[in-house]
Amino acid sequence: MEHQLPPLPYAKDALAPHMSAETFEYHYGKHHQAYVTNLNNLIKGTEYENKGLEDIIKTAPAGGIFNNAAQVWNHTFFWNCMKPGGGGAPSGALAEAINKKWGSYDEFKKAFQASAVGNFGSGWTWLVKKPDGSVDIVNTSNAATPLTTADKPLITVDVWEHAYYIDYRNARPKFVETFLEHLVNWSFAEANYAG
Amino acid sequence: MTKSWFCLSHNVARIALLAGLTAAGTAWAQFTQSPLPYAYTALEPQIDAMTMELHYTRHHKSAVDGLNAQIKNYPELANMTIEQVLCQVSKYNTAVRNNGGNHYNHEIFWKVMAPAGQGGKPSEVLAAAIDKAFGSMEEMRKLFSAAAAGRFGSGWAWLVVTPDKKLAITSTPNQDNPLMDLPEIAVKGTPILGLDVWEHAYYLSYQNRRGDYIKHWWDVVNWNEVNRRYEEAMRQ
Ligand SMILES: [Fe+2]
Numbered sequence: 414m415e416h417q418l419p420p421l422p423y424a425k426d427a428l429a430p431h432m433s434a435e436t437f438e439y440h441y442g443k444h445h446q447a448y449v450t451n452l453n454n455l456i457k458g459t460e461y462e463n464k465g466l467e468d469i470i471k472t473a474p475a476g477g478i479f480n481n482a483a484q485v486w487n488h489t490f491f492w493n494c495m496k497p498g499g500g501g502a503p504s505g506a507l508a509e510a511i512n513k514k515w516g517s518y519d520e521f522k523k524a525f526q527a528s529a530v531g532n533f534g535s536g537w538t539w540l541v542k543k544p545d546g547s548v549d550i551v552n553t554s555n556a557a558t559p560l561t562t563a564d565k566p567l568i569t570v571d572v573w574e575h576a577y578y579i580d581y582r583n584a585r586p587k588f589v590e591t592f593l594e595h596l597v598n599w600s601f602a603e604a605n606y607a608g
Numbered sequence: 609m610t611k612s613w614f615c616l617s618h619n620v621a622r623i624a625l626l627a628g629l630t631a632a633g634t635a636w637a638q639f640t641q642s643p644l645p646y647a648y649t650a651l652e653p654q655i656d657a658m659t660m661e662l663h664y665t666r667h668h669k670s671a672v673d674g675l676n677a678q679i680k681n682y683p684e685l686a687n688m689t690i691e692q693v694l695c696q697v698s699k700y701n702t703a704v705r706n707n708g709g710n711h712y713n714h715e716i717f718w719k720v721m722a723p724a725g726q727g728g729k730p731s732e733v734l735a736a737a738i739d740k741a742f743g744s745m746e747e748m749r750k751l752f753s754a755a756a757a758g759r760f761g762s763g764w765a766w767l768v769v770t771p772d773k774k775l776a777i778t779s780t781p782n783q784d785n786p787l788m789d790l791p792e793i794a795v796k797g798t799p800i801l802g803l804d805v806w807e808h809a810y811y812l813s814y815q816n817r818r819g820d821y822i823k824h825w826w827d828v829v830n831w832n833e834v835n836r837r838y839e840e841a842m843r844q
Contacts, residue, residue, distance in 0.1 A: 443816040480760050533706050534782035535761035535807075555761035574762070574807035575816065583666045583808060 414463055418449045419489050427497045431595045436579045444575055445488040452481040470560050483556040487537055487569065494568050496598040503599040507567070507606040510548045522593055525550055529589040535573040538589075539566050542606055567602040615695040615789075638676045639690060641668055642715055650723045654824040656813045664718070667808055671710030671783070678704050690715070694787040705790075709783035713764055716802045720837075722830035731835040741775040748777070749826060752803070755779040756822050762806040767834075768797030769841035779805075798844065800837035801829070 418441075425437035452469075455478045456462045461469050466486055473479040502518045503511060515521040529538035532552040539551045541564035548567065551559055559566045570576075570592050577588035644664050648657040679685050682700060685693060690712045697705050721727075730738065735745065742748040748767070756765035759779040766778050768786045778786060778795035786797045803825060810821035 439815045447816065533702075534763075574811060578807060578811040582662055583670075 414465070416449050416452050416466060416485060418446050421492055423497055428495060428596060431580075431591050432495070433580050436576075439579065440571075440575060441488070441492070445485070448481045448484040448488065452478065452485055455481060467560060470558065480556040483558045483560070486560065487556065487558050488571070490566060491537075491569050491571050493601050494570070494598055495592070495596040496601075499596040499598050500594050501599060503603055505603055507548070507599070507603045510542075510546065510606065514548050525593065526586070526589050528552055529570055529572050530586050532572050537569050537571055539564075540568040540602065541566055548606075565605065567605045568597060568599075615692065638679065638686065639672050639711055641672050641711075642718070644718055646723060651721060651828045653813075654724060654828045655721075655810075659808075659810070659812045662812075663714075663804075663808060667806075668711070668714040671707045671714065674703060674707035675711050678707070691787060694785065695789055697788045698790055705788070706783050709785050709788065712787070713783055713785055713802060713804065716799055717804050719833050720801050720830050721825075721828045722832070724827045727828065727830040728832040728835070730831050731838070734831075734835050734838045737775050737838070742777075748775075751777045752801075753819075753822050753826075756803050756805050757819055759805050765803045765805060766795075766797075766799045767801040768795065768799050769838065770795065770797040773842055798837075798841040800841055801834050 421437070421441055425441070426434040428437075456464075456469070459478070461473060461478055461482075464472070466482055469478060469482040470486055473482060502508065508518070511518060511521045515524055525538065525540065528550045529552075532538050532554075534554060536552060536554040537558070539553065539559055540548060541551050541559050542548055544563050549564070551564060553559070570589060572585060572589070577585060581588040581591075641664070644660070648660040648664075651660060675685075678701070682704065685700075685704070690708060693700070693704065693708045694712055697708060700708075729735075730745065738745055738748045742751060752765055752767060755777050756779065759765060759781070761781060763779055763781040764783075764785065766780065766786055768776050768778060770776050776795050776797060778797075780786065780793065784790065784793060785802075786793060786795055786799055788796075803822065805818060805822075810818065814821040
C-alpha cells in the first residue's frame with residue numbers, strides 16, 4: 414500500500430513563535446515527507462509492500478525500511494503531541510501515575526528535560542505507559558520507537574537537531590523547556606494513557 | 609592488537625611532546641580548542657559564517673568544557689593527549705567518549721577545510737594510494753560521499769589509514785571515531801579526512817539537503833592538510 418503524509422493537526426504557523434512556520438516547512442514538508450517517499454520506494458517489491466505502517470515497524474529488521482517507517486510514525490505522533498496553547502499539566506489517571514512515579518509534575522518535568530537534553534545525537538524522548546500501568550521516561554536513538562517494545566507511547570519530543578535548529582540553534586534545553594511550557598498536548602497523552 | 613598499535617604510536621608522539629613542553633617549563637592540565645585557522649566567513653558560500661561560528665563557539669566548545677569537567681573523575685586525563693584518551697576510551701565513561709570524540713573530530717574537521725581554491729590538491733603519493741585503494745579519485749569521492757549520506761542520524765564520514773597502512777572509508781555514529789578501542793567501531797585507523805554530518809553542520813544553509821552539503825563541501829577540502837596527515841599516519 415502507498416503510505417501517505419498525514420495532514421498536520423493544525424496550521425503550519427499555529428505553534429509560532431514557539432515552533433515557527435519555517436520549521437514546519439522543513440520538518441513536516443521536507444523531512445517527514447521524505448520518510449514517506451523513501452518508505453514507499455524501499456518497500457516496492459518486498460514482503461512489506463502490503464503491510465500497514467505499524468506492522469512494518471514491528472517486523473522490519475534494522476535498516477532503511479525500519480528507519481523510514483518508524484520516522485513516519487514518530488513524526489505523525491509528535492505533531493499530535495503538540496497543540497496551540499499547549500502546556501499546563503495533565504489531569505486524571507495520567508496525573509496520578511506521574512505523581513506516583515516522580516512525586517509531582519514539577520519533578521517529572523525536571524526528569525523529562527534532563528533525559529531529553531542528555532539524549533546524545535539524534536533521537537526521541539518519550540513518556541510511556543508500562544504494561545503494569547505505571548509510567549516512565551525512555552530515550553530512543555535515531556528512528557527507534559517504543560512501538561517495538563511492550564511500552565505504550567504517551568508523549569514524545571523530537572530531539573533531532575532538525576526539530577529545533579531553525580528556532581533554537583544549539584539550545585536544546587530551551588527547546589525542550591518550551592515544548593513542556595507552551596506546546597505539549599496533555600489531552601492527547603491522557604487519551605493514550607486511557608486507551 | 610589494533611588497540612596497542614594505536615596507543616603505542618600515540619605514546620611515542622606524546623613522549624616527544626612532553627619532552628618539548630618540559631624543556632619549555634610548561635605544563636597543561638586541560639584540553640583546549642585550537643584557534644580556527646581562518647575567519648568564520650572564509651568558507652562561504654559552501655559553509656556560511658553563522659554555521660561556522662555556532663559550530664566552533666558552541667558545539668565544539670561545549671565538548672571541550674565537557675571533557676575538561678571529566679578530569680575530576682579521571683585525573684590522568686590531564687596528562688594525556690586526546691589521541692591517547694580515545695585509543696583507550698573503553699576505560700572511561702560515556703561523557704569522556706562523547707566529549708572526547710567530539711573534541712577530536714572537530715579539531716580535524718576545521719583543519720581539513722580551507723577556503724575554496726586554497727586547499728591544494730592530493731599529493732602524488734596520496735593520489736597513488738587513493739587510485740590503488742579505490743580505483744580513482746572520483747571513485748573515492750563517490751564512496752566517501754555515500755558513507756556520509758548514508759549515515760542515518762548524527763555522525764561522521766572518514767578516510768583513514770588502517771593499521772596495515774591501507775586507505776579505507778568508513779563512517780561512525782554520533783561522536784565516535786576510528787581511533788576508539790570499541791568493538792562497534794568496524795574500521796579502525798588514523799583519520800586523515802573527516803566530514804561532520806550532524807545536522808548542526810549544515811542545517812542553516814542546506815536544511816534537509818545533506819547531499820548538497822556533501823557535494824559543496826568537497827570544494828573546501830584542504831588537501832594540503834590531508835596530504836600531511838597521510839604522510840604522518842604512514843610514518844607512525
Ligand atoms: Fe559538529
